[in-house]
Amino acid sequence: MNDWFAHHLLGLPELASLNGQAVDDLMVYVHWLMLALLVGWSLYFGYALWRFNAVRNPTADYEGSKSPLPKFSEIAVVVIEAVLLVGVAIPIWAKNVDRFPKPEESTVIQIMAQQFAWNARYPGADGKFGRQDMKLISSDNVFGVDPADPAGKDDVQVLNEIHVVVNKPVLIYLSSKDVIHSLKLVAMRLTQDAIPGLRIPCTFTPTKIGRYQIECAQLCGNGHAAMSGGFIVVQSQQDFDDWIKSKSASGAPASFE
Ligand SMILES: [Cu+2]
The missing domain is CATH 1.10.287 (Helix Hairpins)
Structure with a gap:
């Protein structure tokens, strides 16, 4: 009913x-x-x-x-x-x-919003993010990744297309590079502001394979509407593993001009 x-x-x-x-x-x-x-x-x-x-x-x-x-x-x-x-x-x-799921049992993703796109970073096969430092942040290194840290070698960075595994909790650490944005995943019933200088955890558990639009729920500048060009792709563990593998093999992280 x-x-x-x-x-x-x-x-x-x-x-x-x-x-x-x-x-x-x-x-x-x-x-x-x-x-x-x-x-x-x-x-x-x-x-x-x-x-x-x-x-x-x-x-x-x-x-x-x-x-x-x-x-x-x-x-x-x-x-x-x-x-x-x-x-x-x-x-x-x-x-x-x-209440957040345990990282070992989740798809852990760092998301960095920026005018006007969504950067996402995965820890790769070792399950560990490489060292990050605020001082290293630049236009083509939005997460401030330290290239010298071996733990970061297999990290995967993508732009605007964020893959997750169906029926497995997703643990997001959300931040912003410039102004206040807001990650809005309507199909997941999740909305969380992205605030420069803060790394805010948020979580959802996707239950349906598919492709879902990401929207920015804070008016963040003249390209605000372009942020709805981001997508969450929910897929099986196997498809996700293949995707991560293809991304880490491709080497250089995707960057945004
Ligand atoms: Cu925005």
Whole structure:
């Protein structure tokens, strides 16, 4: 019932992550409440038009309704809203900003937003990122990678096409090279600001193989719209391994002019 409501009536976009179900459920609950309020208020409006019209009430009644119903229905609405906020919304938020999957069990990616593209970096076969230093950051080394560190030799850097493995948690460390951007993955129900100087963890678990658009959710300059040229590609472990291999074999990291 909830799924039907979400996709046929509310028109929510395609859902492709495990964590996103709770977000959709919350949206459905809020809309059920709004629907109940709409119907309730409409019925009351119709009743008031009939009950208090001039024909039935030739002289005005200055005391109005004495029914306790309005007070109880208001209290009920406040209670339901409090439950939605404290019992549903805040726990979803708390879980998403506080509980992250173990790196060993995840696809770990560093994402560096910049005007106007998404750089992504993978640790490669050894599972370790090479040393990075802020002082080394330049236009063709956005992650400040130290070329002398052997752990970084097999790291893979890509631009605008970020591959992940289906049904495996993705652990992203998000940052920005220049201004505030925001990584928005609608199908994954994930939105996180990318802030220069901060490395912010965020996570989702993709559940459907496919190609999903990345959007920037902060107006970040005149090429802002171009940042929707980024994609998340969800694939099987085998396809992902082949892709990483082909990328690390190609040597020099992709860079953005
Ligand atoms: Cu942006």
